[in-house]
Amino acid sequence: MNVAGRPYRTIWLKPNDDRIVQLIDQRSLPHRFAIEDVTTVEQMAAAIREMQVRGAGLIGAAAGYGMYLAMLAGMDVAAAADLLRATRPTAVNLAWALERQRQGIATGASAEQKIALARETAEAIADEDVAHCREIGRHGLALIEQIARQKDGRPVNILTHCNAGWLAFVDHGSATAPIYAAHDRGIPLHVWVDETRPRNQGAKLTAWELGEHGVAHTVIADNAGGHLMQRGEVDLVLVGTDRTTRTGDVANKIGTYLKALAAKDNGVPFYVALPSTSFDWKMRDGVEEIPIEQRGAEEVKHADGWAEGRTLEVRLTPEASPAANYGFDVTPRRLVSGLITERGICQPNEQSILALFPEHAP
Numbered sequence: 001m002n003v004a005g006r007p008y009r010t011i012w013l014k015p016n017d018d019r020i021v022q023l024i025d026q027r028s029l030p031h032r033f034a035i036e037d038v039t040t041v042e043q044m045a046a047a048i049r050e051m052q053v054r055g056a057g058l059i060g061a062a063a064g065y066g067m068y069l070a071m072l073a074g075m076d077v078a079a080a081a082d083l084l085r086a087t088r089p090t091a092v093n094l095a096w097a098l099e100r101q102r103q104g105i106a107t108g109a110s111a112e113q114k115i116a117l118a119r120e121t122a123e124a125i126a127d128e129d130v131a132h133c134r135e136i137g138r139h140g141l142a143l144i145e146q147i148a149r150q151k152d153g154r155p156v157n158i159l160t161h162c163n164a165g166w167l168a169f170v171d172h173g174s175a176t177a178p179i180y181a182a183h184d185r186g187i188p189l190h191v192w193v194d195e196t197r198p199r200n201q202g203a204k205l206t207a208w209e210l211g212e213h214g215v216a217h218t219v220i221a222d223n224a225g226g227h228l229m230q231r232g233e234v235d236l237v238l239v240g241t242d243r244t245t246r247t248g249d250v251a252n253k254i255g256t257y258l259k260a261l262a263a264k265d266n267g268v269p270f271y272v273a274l275p276s277t278s279f280d281w282k283m284r285d286g287v288e289e290i291p292i293e294q295r296g297a298e299e300v301k302h303a304d305g306w307a308e309g310r311t312l313e314v315r316l317t318p319e320a321s322p323a324a325n326y327g328f329d330v331t332p333r334r335l336v337s338g339l340i341t342e343r344g345i346c347q348p349n350e351q352s353i354l355a356l357f358p359e360h361a362p
């Protein structure tokens with residue numbers, strides 16, 4: 001997508017030095033657009049853990065490039081994969097990318113071959129992520145067009161949570177891909193952007209990227225969604241996912257489940273957009289099985305923002321009050337209207353999912 005009129009991906013190999021991976025440092029956004037050079041797998045692991053890069057698709061792509069850096073350094077494949085795997089538990093794209101790299105690298109006999117294979121796989125993971133998100137946009141566009149026809153020229157109001165935008169992938173995004181496609185077609189639309197405490201990925205990242213693309217949007221407090229749905233101000237809820245079971249249970253940023261409950265109560269369609277790399281084909285029960293990341297309490301106790309030309313962090317809570325920081329929740333399939341994938345839209349049940357992805361049938 002474009003930043004100040006120039007097209008970017010979120011991660012890429014440095015044009016004149018392919019021993020360096022470059023990425024957009026998302027911790028500085030929306031206040032500063034900064035690009036970081038990453039030269040070792042340890043740095044890549046830190047970039048994922050500290051959320052310089054984040055979002056399911058981008059975590060997978062970063063892990064792919066991390067394995068390439070590890071091969072350049074002559075590191076053991078299993079040790080490098082363990083280091084990257086330990087960074088964040090919920091997005092299944094991470095484990096998927098590491099397994100793809102492990103299998104590919106194993107076919108190389110020499111160190112040079114392993115480096116070449118790891119590079120090829122890292123680039124393929126990134127390119128496929130872009131292609132999948134583009135296709136999600138195409139299929140999701142049909143859904144938005146259908147709603148737009150009922151609105152008689154009035155804007156389609158879409159509510160989204162967290163950031164399942166291009167910043168969460170290599171390009172286009174999952175939940176945002178249909179939004180960008182519809183906007184580019186000239187369909188009038190407006191996006192309600194949940195701020196998404198505690199890290200505020202909605203307020204900081206989704207708002208920034210929608211703004212850069214010229215999409216009308218309004219940032220709302222996390223708790224406003226139910227109220228807006230009751231008033232008929234939301235036509236569609238469109239979110240991403242970090243891991244979805246083969247049966248259609250959806251793990252996404254904490255707070256998604258409450259939006260799905262409110263959507264169900266108000267008859268608002270609730271769609272989840274995902275590339276197939278975010279399906280966990282081994283899991284059947286999301287609430288029981290999906291690992292939920294717990295991050296540091298400091299993220300809840302503090303907030304940061306831009307003041308007098310720099311980022312300022314302040315404490316919100318009494319110093320002694322403990323805080324808990326659950327990163328994700330699981331929305332059971334019964335609350336999901338449909339899944340938008342690169343192969344089309346399916347129902348959140350095993351039969352319908354497997355009709356699109358028959359290669360994963362038992």
Ligand code: MRU
Nearest residue numbers: 054055056162163164240241253
């Ligand atoms: O903790 P994050 O920022 O890596 O969480 C990921 C997310 O932004 C969301 O859960 C998103 O909706 C799904 S990832 C495409």
